[in-house]
Amino acid sequence: MNADLSLYLVTDAALCGDRGVVATVREAVAGGVAIVQLRDKDASDAQTVDLLVELSHAIAGRALLVVNDRLQAAVDARSRGARVDGVHLGQSDASVRAAREALGPDALIGLTANTPAHLDAVRALPPGTVDYVGIGVIRPTSTKPDHPPALGVAGFRTLAALSPVPAVAIGGIGIDDVTALREAGAAGVAVVSALCAVEDPHAAARAFRRAWRGQRPPRVLSIAGSDPSGGAGIQADLKAIAANGGYGMAAITALTAQNTRGVRGVHVPPADFLRAQLDAVADDIEIDAVKIGMLADAEVIRTVGDWLAARRPDTVVLDPVMVSTSGDRLLDSDAEAALLDLASHADLLTPNLDELAVLSGCRVGDWPEALAAAQQVAARTGALVLAKGGHLAGDQTPDALVGADGVIVEHRGARIDTTSTHGTGCSLSSALATLSARGKDWPEAVAGAREWLRESLRAAGTLDVGRGNGPVSHLAGLWQRGALETRPSPDDVRDAWWVSIAEVRADIDALPFIRALADGTLGRDRFLGYLAQDALYLREYARVLAEAARLAPSTQEQAFWAQSAQGAIAGELELHASWLTPDTGTSATTFSAEPSAVNTAYLDHLRAAAFSGDHAVLIAAALPCFWLYTDLGVRLHAGSSGSMR
Numbered sequence: 001m002n003a004d005l006s007l008y009l010v011t012d013a014a015l016c017g018d019r020g021v022v023a024t025v026r027e028a029v030a031g032g033v034a035i036v037q038l039r040d041k042d043a044s045d046a047q048t049v050d051l052l053v054e055l056s057h058a059i060a061g062r063a064l065l066v067v068n069d070r071l072q073a074a075v076d077a078r079s080r081g082a083r084v085d086g087v088h089l090g091q092s093d094a095s096v097r098a099a100r101e102a103l104g105p106d107a108l109i110g111l112t113a114n115t116p117a118h119l120d121a122v123r124a125l126p127p128g129t130v131d132y133v134g135i136g137v138i139r140p141t142s143t144k145p146d147h148p149p150a151l152g153v154a155g156f157r158t159l160a161a162l163s164p165v166p167a168v169a170i171g172g173i174g175i176d177d178v179t180a181l182r183e184a185g186a187a188g189v190a191v192v193s194a195l196c197a198v199e200d201p202h203a204a205a206r207a208f209r210r211a212w213r214g215q216r217p218p219r220v221l222s223i224a225g226s227d228p229s230g231g232a233g234i235q236a237d238l239k240a241i242a243a244n245g246g247y248g249m250a251a252i253t254a255l256t257a258q259n260t261r262g263v264r265g266v267h268v269p270p271a272d273f274l275r276a277q278l279d280a281v282a283d284d285i286e287i288d289a290v291k292i293g294m295l296a297d298a299e300v301i302r303t304v305g306d307w308l309a310a311r312r313p314d315t316v317v318l319d320p321v322m323v324s325t326s327g328d329r330l331l332d333s334d335a336e337a338a339l340l341d342l343a344s345h346a347d348l349l350t351p352n353l354d355e356l357a358v359l360s361g362c363r364v365g366d367w368p369e370a371l372a373a374a375q376q377v378a379a380r381t382g383a384l385v386l387a388k389g390g391h392l393a394g395d396q397t398p399d400a401l402v403g404a405d406g407v408i409v410e411h412r413g414a415r416i417d418t419t420s421t422h423g424t425g426c427s428l429s430s431a432l433a434t435l436s437a438r439g440k441d442w443p444e445a446v447a448g449a450r451e452w453l454r455e456s457l458r459a460a461g462t463l464d465v466g467r468g469n470g471p472v473s474h475l476a477g478l479w480q481r482g483a484l485e486t487r488p489s490p491d492d493v494r495d496a497w498w499v500s501i502a503e504v505r506a507d508i509d510a511l512p513f514i515r516a517l518a519d520g521t522l523g524r525d526r527f528l529g530y531l532a533q534d535a536l537y538l539r540e541y542a543r544v545l546a547e548a549a550r551l552a553p554s555t556q557e558q559a560f561w562a563q564s565a566q567g568a569i570a571g572e573l574e575l576h577a578s579w580l581t582p583d584t585g586t587s588a589t590t591f592s593a594e595p596s597a598v599n600t601a602y603l604d605h606l607r608a609a610a611f612s613g614d615h616a617v618l619i620a621a622a623l624p625c626f627w628l629y630t631d632l633g634v635r636l637h638a639g640s641s642g643s644m645r
């Protein structure tokens, strides 16, 4: 059997604690475990068979299930209707030939092999007798007290190179070992403690899965309709996936004849052909994430649900295409019911307000009602819901990530003035699936996808596609950052901008205050008055920088802006401590508690930029202060007053 051995959970009842084996397995499989081995030396054969049956139902085909040592238990559980895929045997357990005989050619038979002689013996067996070997221990582990001597990664590498079948590493493995073991030739890592003895097996499994994937672009499969105009459907999905760093694939659920002015016709191929597309991809390519878009009828929806039940990838985003832009219901009641069932397979749902109303059965007339409906859907389906405010009236377009307990994160922002909004829903959900598959948690993925989509909307007008509602410019960011032509480096661009504001900077140098500061003639009270204004400015500036941190699309940028905000408020406190206190002779006239007119105007400008909800606009407004202050400070400090003309 050609199995996905990448993340292999071996159970241990004691380590699973109060949560129990079944719940641990269910959570770990939902997080991406590909194969489960039931291992319990203390259980009776009957107990083992019972637990195999229970695990088979809990896993429901989303992972492979094998049993440790007990070949007969596998046979007995199968006779009770359980799906038991195979058995793992040690050197002193039943023979692998007997196991292959008992379980058949399609079973998964694993064998422990810790020496070259063990591997020679595997090579001597009839081909196909053993599907994989378990090689360990990588390091000592208390989980199996009678473990053989530790091999280390190097020792594993040597043995794996001798193995005629895929080799799974086992014994004392943690998340930090994954990359090295994969590079050492492992077909997968088998772990007990690192998945059983943790608070959150789902999160631990996802972390292992991401570590196993490494830095390669995630493989993201779009399951959606085709829009020949390129603005929506799988065409938009593939562009959105690529723009966010993924490798896009697409299984087509329906063919449409449409352009930017509307849909002329829809053709739905047989559902079994969709299943054939899905299986063809999954049989050959490890799928990291799936984005589900237009599903035309109940049969197509159930086909996707059955496929997910059998081959669920780590991340599933469902964009429930149920209501057209003009408000028409696109699905019959049977299909709507099937889509609600499908929603329980998803990690994230991305309905627009009309679809949210259908999914929740609630009225969604304003943003608070949208948030309440999203929470209700999240509670009912177990998926997170991204409530999208794009269809709201007014100039704000909020988005909110909502779970069963309420709003997790909310983004506000001014509506971007464009009619080129065709395919925004498709594009956003594909970006979310890709960013999640790249390892971002959902709040990070929402921030990043929203920032990318706003950039694509801002640039959409430049595409000039069609005479109706045009598409967003999915690759605008890449084009602007020089993916298409040899563009100046960011430093060159910065220097060009710096030169272009030379006049402005000369005017600043010529200001009486700057000149007096430079030649030492500035009066003390005047200076203290300035410091008092600066203190008032810094207090507000810190809030603006904190908003930049909140909107930042990456954790690195978030850290930079948060540190800058902290620095601004620390500067303000320092000014008060060192200059703006009565014992420094500050006279009442200089110690203004109100910002001056200039200070107020500048702060209003910054606050407007901050609360536009647009990260790019905000940092364009905030950065001149960084650059000009640094430039002036350096030149004044250097005493290069001569260059201050």
Ligand SMILES: Cc1ncc(COP(=O)(O)OP(=O)(O)O)c(N)n1
Binding pocket: 008, 010, 037, 039, 068, 069, 088, 089, 090, 091, 093, 110, 111, 112, 133, 134, 135, 136, 144, 168, 170, 190
């Ligand atoms: C994947 C995998 N590899 C090795 C083992 C060890 O099996 P075995 O040598 O039979 O020792 P016990 O597990 O029976 O103590 C394994 N279980 N799984």
Ligand SMILES: Cc1ncsc1CCOP(=O)(O)O
Binding pocket: 010, 039, 136, 137, 141, 142, 143, 144, 147, 170, 171, 172, 173, 190, 191, 192, 193, 194
């Ligand atoms: C079953 C088994 N076989 C070799 S080591 C081991 C247990 C590994 O447990 P852990 O992953 O907690 O070290």
Ligand SMILES: [Mg+2]
Binding pocket: 068, 069, 088, 089, 090, 091, 093
């Ligand atoms: Mg054994």
